[in-house]
Amino acid sequence: MSGGEARGVVVAHGEMARGMVTAVVRIAGIPEEVLVPVSNEGRGPDELKDTILERIGDEPAVIFTDLAAGSCTLAARMSCRDRARMAVVAGVNLPMLLEFVFHRELPLSELLPRLEQKGQDGIRILPVG
Numbered sequence: 001m002s003g004g005e006a007r008g009v010v011v012a013h014g015e016m017a018r019g020m021v022t023a024v025v026r027i028a029g030i031p032e033e034v035l036v037p038v039s040n041e042g043r044g045p046d047e048l049k050d051t052i053l054e055r056i057g058d059e060p061a062v063i064f065t066d067l068a069a070g071s072c073t074l075a076a077r078m079s080c081r082d083r084a085r086m087a088v089v090a091g092v093n094l095p096m097l098l099e100f101v102f103h104r105e106l107p108l109s110e111l112l113p114r115l116e117q118k119g120q121d122g123i124r125i126l127p128v129g
Contacts, residue, residue, distance in 0.1 A: 006085075006104045006111065007059040008035040009052055010092060011076055012066035015039065024097045034101055040071050048075035060085035060108060062100060062115070064092035089115055095122030 010017040017037035025032055036055045040048055052063060052075060063076040068090040080086040087108055089096070096119035103111060 004105055005034075005059075006100075006108065007033075007056055007061045008064060008097070008100050008104065009038055009055050009061060009076075010035065010064045010097070011038045011040065011048070011052060011072040012092070013040055013070075013072065016066055020092065020094065020097060023094060024101060027094075028098060028101050030101050034104070035097065040075070045071055045075050045078065048072070049078045052076060052079040056086070062086070062104075062108070062111070063088045064097065064100075065090045066092060087112055089119075091119060093119050093122050095119060 010020055012020070017039055021035050021037040024030070024035055038048070038051050038055060043051060048071060063079060063086065065072040065076050065088060067073060073088065073090050076088045080088055085108065089112070096115050099115055099118035100111070103114060106114070
């Protein structure tokens with residue numbers, strides 16, 4: 001990963017993060033270190049924050065969380081508190097993660113609105129029958 005590309009960390013309850021990351025790796029054919037999963041299972045907020053920071057390193061990063069409130073997002077927000085090249089995106093979905101892995105070289109100011117839009121566009125109620 002080059003210095004300008006953001007790293008992604010998916011933080012979620014239970015095994016959700018691992019499942020989403022596995023799906024994106026298989027669909028996109030990317031190296032596993034581009035997008036890493038973190039589960040909150042067995043971790044308190046401080047442990048979760050430390051794990052997130054460990055997985056990010058010094059790279060620009062986007063932390064994706066499953067819910068806008070709760071332990072995962074709380075820890076993610078604490079992780080970003082003193083770091084300018086990090087952002088938290090809550091309500092992660094597969095279209096959003098795929099957009100991230102294919103455009104992670106963009107500056108966060110351009111990348112984040114794309115992620116939000118792709119995540120929203122990925123939600124559809126389909127007619128049945």
